Amino acid sequence: MDRATRITFLAMLVVLAVAPFVLYPIFLMKVLCFALFACAFNLLVGYVGLLSFGHAAFFGSAGYVTAYTVKMWGLPPELGILLGAATGAGLGLVIGWLAIRRQGIYFAMITLALSQIVFFYALQAPWTGGEDGIQSVPRGHLFGLIDLHDPMAMYFTVAAIFVLGFLFVYRVIHSPFGQVLKAIRENEPRAISLGYETDRYKLLAFVLSATLAGLAGGTKSLVFQLASLTDVQWQMSGEVVLMTLVGGLGTIFGPIVGAAVIVTMQNYLAEFGSWVTIIQGFIFVVCVLTFRRGIVGEIIGRFGPKGAAPTGGGH
């Protein structure tokens, strides 16, 4: 990590450690789950240049699997979350395999359409509980020792999962594999001519992103003790796009900031009902028209070294 990143990361750890003593833990856990979800999404859109409009499929279905296995099979929470992540990975493999056949907006439309299959499955399948979802999921004991019904224990578990996920994304981006991903984003034909099988790279990136989205979704279902249709709906796919866009596409900390901003906004505006949708749409429009680098992208652009900011526009 370079110096600025290291300092920001340490500052983030401090904030994570102090926050539950100042703010409501459930709210913080919600932010962290969405931050991890947005980081997973950003891995794909920010570093490979593939805009998926169906990430709710991985997030939501992982939530169902975690909730079901923990509640019905009595699995310990860590196994339930891992199974959730595995669900994300499996679905990611299938959907990714189909979607990488097309580029650009087609990719977005295909992921959106395929995620609708997952949505209708969740709506109709007997084990997902239809409109009710899976309710009152027990949080259980982590590794058989730590009682997760204690809000602080749950919070630090979620924080640990988030930090691990974040470090994993960082590692992937800064590996040789991540360099190839960026090459594909910038100029795919050139990457092909250099001998890279770009489809394999794209598929692996897609699966990694879906796995992390599943990790986030599984964790969220334990936090709220609920898996519901909200998390598999296309509106959720739109929300994660919005979070990443607001925070800054292709920046490491952007999705986290974006998730915090959007979840906070939803919290304060919850009582206004349909205004939330209107304001989210408005933020989308403003971001696309005038603020394409996002919050973190703007900060890097203003204060960071020259050329460090993502271009936010491209070709």
Next chain:
Amino acid sequence: MFELIGIPPQALFGQLLIGLINGAFYAMLSLGLAVIFGLLNIINFTHGAQYMMGAFVAYLCLTHLGLGYWGALIVAPILVGAFGILLERTMLHRLYKLDHLYGLLLTFGIALIVEGFFRHLYGSSGLPYAIPAELRGGYNLGFMFLPTYRAWVVVASVIVCFGTWFVIERTRLGAYLRAATENPTLVQAFGINVPRMITLTYGFGVALAAFAGVMAAPIYQVSPLMGANLIIVVFAVVVIGGMGSIMGAIVTGFALGVVEGLTKVFYPEASNTVIFVIMAIVLTIKPAGLFGRTA
């Protein structure tokens, strides 16, 4: 009466007709998307919201102005088309030099605003819109009952679709349009006002969506979310057909509507997803789409 593979013919033909109606809407909407995409290189996510606006204009005309169905069929496309032109002039045209994805994100945001706005005013439940008096009733064809309004929707949408096809593929104006799709700079060099053509094309595509919305008002209920779920199916239709061809969009739209209707008869559980599954199959066999040119 005879039975076909254990299905009573009334049910079979009834679902076929519903499929044909749905197909008419898929065709009209995917046609508009394809026309817009051809010239603007933007996938218009607001299309579903604009279809909904068309239905709402019809509803509001009737309740507030006393203007009936036939008037709405003219007024709604003009009003909503003007709204589209306003969007293009104020926002969309700033994005042409950027990655296409920003156009998708912008129009998605506008769709959220429009749908949220209508939901705020009218709630989520559907509002009824009566079938105009001239088109009530129906014909008994012996093997099934054909409601006049549904027959009208199929006929009118076929006329609109083929009219659009004719203008684009067979007239001078259409030739300019196709040329500008291939190479806008060159066409502009020949003295044709390409930016205005782009604006009007977007307006036309949007007007087509609004027209479909008015036609849909008596069949489906008028509700703020009527376009949101439909647009995703239309996206799948567009992926299956490929956006390279106008005729492709029309044919795929009708065909998929019929397939969906048949699925309702034989395996109703899959009727919501059959189009998405077909899309997945087409992607494995012919990734560019049935009528598509190379990606």
